[in-house]
Amino acid sequence: MSVGIPDLDNDHKHLFFLLNGLNRSITEGKSPIDIKKWVQLIIDDAALHFAHEEKVLIERRYPDMDVHAGIHSKILHSLQQIKANFIPYDLDSGWINAGLNIKKILIEHVINEDLGVKREISIHSY
Numbered sequence: 001m002s003v004g005i006p007d008l009d010n011d012h013k014h015l016f017f018l019l020n021g022l023n024r025s026i027t028e029g030k031s032p033i034d035i036k037k038w039v040q041l042i043i044d045d046a047a048l049h050f051a052h053e054e055k056v057l058i059e060r061r062y063p064d065m066d067v068h069a070g071i072h073s074k075i076l077h078s079l080q081q082i083k084a085n086f087i088p089y090d091l092d093s094g095w096i097n098a099g100l101n102i103k104k105i106l107i108e109h110v111i112n113e114d115l116g117v118k119r120e121i122s123i124h125s126y
Contacts, residue, residue, distance in 0.1 A: 011049040026099045
């Protein structure tokens with residue numbers, strides 16, 4: 001799932017590392033506090049990555065920057081909502097669904113948006 005920009009690809013790898021950590025904490029039955037820590041790490045990392053990605057895209061004169069930044073904002077809001085709705089005494093299926101939703105949102109963004117950015121940047125390279 002390379003976008004062809006090494007710094008952003010490294011950001012994505014780190015994000016996937018965190019997503020795997022969240023998966024492990026859920027499947028290993030870790031405490032709600034541990035799981036919530038992973039969720040917050042992912043949210044923090046996504047926010048840093050999005051800011052970094054936006055800076056890189058501005059530098060490369062990406063034509064749909066405003067749209068892409070808006071998508072980032074919506075994703076961060078969705079992740080915050082998932083975290084806010086985390087109920088510490090919920091069933092295991094609740095934890096699993098929350099983790100799957102977080103993973104789905106971020107992976108779909110990389111596949112549907114970031115890989116599209118790769119195509120646009122190569123067309124509009126300066």
